[in-house]
Amino acid sequence: MTSMTADFTPEGTTEISRVLADTPSAAELADGGYLTGPEGQAVASQMRESQLREALLLGRCGGTNDVNAFYQLNEEPAEEWMTRRELTIAQYCAPCPIAAACLELALRYPEHPRDLAVRGGTTEEMQLTLSKADHERLAKACALDARPAEQRVERLRPAREVKRLTQSHIGLSVKPDVLKTNHTELKAAVAHHERLQGEYRRVTGWAA
Structure with missing residues (x-):
């Protein structure tokens, strides 16, 4: 055999x-x-x-x-x-x-x-x-295979937060001092979303 x-x-x-x-x-x-x-x-x-x-x-x-x-x-x-x-x-x-x-x-x-x-x-x-x-390595590999789906959920959360902040924090009715704070929050949310998006793309691509 x-x-x-x-x-x-x-x-x-x-x-x-x-x-x-x-x-x-x-x-x-x-x-x-x-x-x-x-x-x-x-x-x-x-x-x-x-x-x-x-x-x-x-x-x-x-x-x-x-x-x-x-x-x-x-x-x-x-x-x-x-x-x-x-x-x-x-x-x-x-x-x-x-x-x-x-x-x-x-x-x-x-x-x-x-x-x-x-x-x-x-x-x-x-x-x-x-x-x-080789069961331990195979179990770890399966866990990594499942990671993109988990990261997709993680990526969507900050994307929704960016949308929420955009809709509620910026506008002509917002006072200037509050607007400055809101812009800072929005910028941080966008950066967080872009970081998670990059991680997700690396995991789902050949650079995983």
Whole structure:
């Protein structure tokens, strides 16, 4: 039983993988050969869920209608499936330019055990082993994946505050001394909103 990522360990995550994960597009990473093998898994581990899903669109399996090649069929003898899945790994996963991204996504968001399939050149058994061994990192990665949604809420609050201040604090009826204070409050609210907006864009983009 083989696996393309049998030698991968979390220690493979290096500063260089973080830099590579900041590359503008999944296509560039794939074209550069940065999303395959143990080194590719180190890069994929630094990518956010949206980036990994973008990479999946470049997978070698994307153009096949033979979905069953990745799953054990009902009542299929284990020995036959093991033989068949090795052919799947050799035909689809070994030459795939985004295999590491495929595996990383499968490890972060696994299917129910009975629905597991070949992912990123890795067997179901190996996926379970890797998930168990790397559960702390995977949990942190999932938390970071959820962060953009949380930041979107945080970003919208100050945006509403800016609108409220604009509507209620500035106008011809406001006294000059109060107007000066209101302008200061409004300026601070705008700066706060712009800071959160910048953080949100960094997290949802390739600089996360």
